[in-house]
Amino acid sequence: VYQRGYISRLTDALGSTYETVWYVLGDRLFFKTCKDFIARNKSRTYNLNHYGENFATYLKGKFPRRPYLHHLALLEQEIARIFNLAPPVAAAVNFAEINPGRDRFVFHPAVTLCRYPFRVYTLWKNRSKIPRGYVPPNFTGNEAVLIYRRNNEVFFAVMTPAQFAVTRELLKGKTLETALASGTRGKAPGEKEIRDLFATLASPGIVR
Numbered sequence: 001v002y003q004r005g006y007i008s009r010l011t012d013a014l015g016s017t018y019e020t021v022w023y024v025l026g027d028r029l030f031f032k033t034c035k036d037f038i039a040r041n042k043s044r045t046y047n048l049n050h051y052g053e054n055f056a057t058y059l060k061g062k063f064p065r066r067p068y069l070h071h072l073a074l075l076e077q078e079i080a081r082i083f084n085l086a087p088p089v090a091a092a093v094n095f096a097e098i099n100p101g102r103d104r105f106v107f108h109p110a111v112t113l114c115r116y117p118f119r120v121y122t123l124w125k126n127r128s129k130i131p132r133g134y135v136p137p138n139f140t141g142n143e144a145v146l147i148y149r150r151n152n153e154v155f156f157a158v159m160t161p162a163q164f165a166v167t168r169e170l171l172k173g174k175t176l177e178t179a180l181a182s183g184t185r186g187k188a189p190g191e192k193e194i195r196d197l198f199a200t201l202a203s204p205g206i207v208r
Contacts, residue, residue, distance in 0.1 A: 010034070021069060021072055040058075071118050072118070111148045116144075119143045
């Protein structure tokens with residue numbers, strides 16, 4: 001009974017974290033993949049939230065002709081990690097008082113910036129449609145997304161390449177002035193892009 005329960009519980013843990021991978025592979029192939037993975041990766045922690053942290057790497061080797069599965073698993077792993085962090089204390093930040101050449105942004109730990117060579121976030125967002133054959137338009141295009149937590153929910157903001165570049169520099173601790181100059185590599189973001197970016201960064205749970 002314990003032997004069978006062991007595989008079932010670990011499969012449950014993988015299915016909970018990698019739900020969209022499950023949708024893509026279908027029940028039969030997902031369960032077979034989980035069984036093979038579990039045979040090679042024993043559980044070494046009482047907290048099953050941490051089980052399967054190398055599942056994305058395993059998928060990369062197992063499905064070399066479906067590389068998007070690796071990136072999809074990486075996204076779902078990040079979502080689970082952010083969700084399991086302590087919720088940030090919302091702080092009001094007055095952006096009007098920022099000195100662009102001096103001040104640096106401090107982000108909450110439950111904030112991450114990701115970029116993938118496939119539109120895996122769009123796939124994740126529409127995961128319930130996958131059994132009906134859904135594939136995002138321009139699926140092989142790059143997709144950048146800021147993931148953050150507020151209260152007990154995980155939120156997402158899809159970013160343009162210029163917004164991604166500026167945010168990446170801000171996360172490194174650069175001033176706004178430096179981020180705007182170096183993050184875009186000579187291609188300045190448009191006024192609307194910057195306005196939309198700051199509207200996102202002003203959301204509670206991002207900037208501390």
